[in-house]
Amino acid sequence: MAILSFDVGGSSIKYGVVLSDGTLTEKGKVKTPDSIEAFYDAVVAIRKACPVEVEGAGFSFPGAVDFEHGTIGGDSAVRYIHKFPIVKALSERLGMCVSMENDANCAGLGECAWGAGKGFDNVIFIVIGTGIGGAVILDHKIYRGNHFHGGEFGYMIMNPEMEILSNTGSTRALVERVAKAKGVDAASLDGEKVFAMADAGDGVANREVEVMCEYLAKAIFNLQYAIDPDVVLLGGGVSARPDIVPKVQAHVDAILEKEEMAHIRPIVRACEAGNDANLLGAAAFFRQVYLA
Numbered sequence: 001m002a003i004l005s006f007d008v009g010g011s012s013i014k015y016g017v018v019l020s021d022g023t024l025t026e027k028g029k030v031k032t033p034d035s036i037e038a039f040y041d042a043v044v045a046i047r048k049a050c051p052v053e054v055e056g057a058g059f060s061f062p063g064a065v066d067f068e069h070g071t072i073g074g075d076s077a078v079r080y081i082h083k084f085p086i087v088k089a090l091s092e093r094l095g096m097c098v099s100m101e102n103d104a105n106c107a108g109l110g111e112c113a114w115g116a117g118k119g120f121d122n123v124i125f126i127v128i129g130t131g132i133g134g135a136v137i138l139d140h141k142i143y144r145g146n147h148f149h150g151g152e153f154g155y156m157i158m159n160p161e162m163e164i165l166s167n168t169g170s171t172r173a174l175v176e177r178v179a180k181a182k183g184v185d186a187a188s189l190d191g192e193k194v195f196a197m198a199d200a201g202d203g204v205a206n207r208e209v210e211v212m213c214e215y216l217a218k219a220i221f222n223l224q225y226a227i228d229p230d231v232v233l234l235g236g237g238v239s240a241r242p243d244i245v246p247k248v249q250a251h252v253d254a255i256l257e258k259e260e261m262a263h264i265r266p267i268v269r270a271c272e273a274g275n276d277a278n279l280l281g282a283a284a285f286f287r288q289v290y291l292a
Contacts, residue, residue, distance in 0.1 A: 001291065003283035004054040006043060007103070008032065008061050010077025013042060016276075017052045018283035022114030024276055026052060036080040040093050047094050056097035056290060057090070058282035060106035064148040067100055067289070073148070099286040103278055104151055105142045107271075108135030110281030111233055115273035120230040124223050125271075126153055128216070128236035131166035136227065141288065156222065158215055169215035171238055177208045191238060210247065217251030221259075224266040235271040245270050 005024075007014040009032065016027040030046070033039045047057070062076035070087035091098040101109070108117075108125030117123040123137040132154035136143040143150045154166030167173050171191035178194050179186035181204045197205035220232050238244055249268050256262050273280055 002052050002054045003286050004057045005279040005282040006059045007278040015046050016279050058286035059100040060103045060278040060282040061100050062103050065102040097290050099289045101285045104133045105135045106281030107277040108137055109284045110273050110277035111271050112137050113284035114280050116233050116269045116271050122229045124229045124232045128238050130172045132170050165219050174212045213247040214251045216248050220266050221255050231267045233271050239270045
């Protein structure tokens with residue numbers, strides 16, 4: 001059975017057809033429209049042009065997605081999708097069953113269904129980017145929390161100065177620390193440049209990469225003992241670097257050496273699905289809702 005998946009972001013709508021084995025076909029993207037009616041027109045056009053027979057449509061959306069009530073709370077770069085029964089509207093226009101889930105939750109679920117988390121029951125998924133986000137997957141299902149904040153790991157307080165993980169362990173935080181140490185404008189750097197500097201032997205860049213990994217390791221240690229998952233997956237652009245997981249794991253091991261009562265070593269892995277994770281997760285969630 002095939003599912004038509006949409007990954008809605010501030011700049012583009014990615015789409016594709018996800019087959020029952022996780023194969024992703026008919027991939028494409030369009031610019032995110034500037035109004036809700038234009039948005040409907042765009043997804044309907046994609047549906048009509050799809051050459052594959054599909055069972056329904058799964059959407060990955062930003063914001064506080066409440067599929068049970070068919071609405072999206074909070075706010076996002078796509079402001080017109082919020083605070084009205086959007087699932088009902090999409091289902092009527094597409095003429096098929098529709099599901100929707102938060103984008104980070106979709107990415108985590110996609111990794112669990114057909115990526116690095118496949119074969120595990122309970123997974124922590126951490127997205128490292130401008131901030132820190134993620135998802136909690138328990139018994140193959142998304143744990144959203146009472147206020148739809150399950151997986152908002154970036155709010156964890158990481159030190160006595162009350163700094164949170166998004167402001168210490170993110171790529172943005174890494175860039176800002178390096179820029180400050182070197183006395184340059186942070187806008188002149190990005191994560192890719194900082195890691196290139198570290199690869200070239202820059203002492204400041206190397207030190208701050210280790211600081212970032214240490215903060216991530218502290219978060220992973222805390223999450224391991226709070227939730228006790230089978231595996232912790234690292235996502236975001238930085239996770240594609242082959243040295244990140246070993247660095248983070250080394251800092252986790254250093255914590256374990258100091259904490260004599262801690263005997264569970266978290267398993268840390270890099271994500272595998274990359275930019276397709278949201279599309280895969282949107283389809284996986286649709287299957288849980290309608291085809292389980």
